[in-house]
Amino acid sequence: xxxxxxMKAVLFFLTVAGAGWGIWWKIDSRVKEGEKATxxxxxxxxxxxxxxxxxxxxxxxxxxETYATKAGMEAQTAQIMxxxxxxxxxxxAISERLDRVFEQRSSxxxxx
Numbered sequence: 317x318x319x320x321x322x323m324k325a326v327l328f329f330l331t332v333a334g335a336g337w338g339i340w341w342k343i344d345s346r347v348k349e350g351e352k353a354t355x356x357x358x359x360x361x362x363x364x365x366x367x368x369x370x371x372x373x374x375x376x377x378x379x380x381e382t383y384a385t386k387a388g389m390e391a392q393t394a395q396i397m398x399x400x401x402x403x404x405x406x407x408x409a410i411s412e413r414l415d416r417v418f419e420q421r422s423s424x425x426x427x428x
Contacts, residue, residue: 317325384392
């Protein structure tokens with residue numbers, strides 16, 4: 317091989333290597349930009365997830381404090397049913413009293 321052919325081969329390999337390095341450099345810079353952008357998005361998503369977790373915890377606490385439990389509902393239902401039974405017995409007593417009043421009036425009218 318002559319020195320000119322060697323120089324052409326070396327320049328060819330240097331050109332190919334330079335082009336490959338240039339392409340790699342561009343790809344690497346794009347990847348780094350993407351990583352930076354993704355890092356910001358990841359931080360924002362983590363902050364939102366923390367806020368959602370805190371909101372959920374506060375909602376669970378509020379729900380536990382304010383909403384009725386099954387045992388509490390059963391106790392309230394029992395009290396309401398007793399009150400309704402009391403009203404029903406009073407209504408029955410009133411109807412019995414009215415029957416007695418009408419009986420007394422009808423017995424008086426038959427005597428006369």
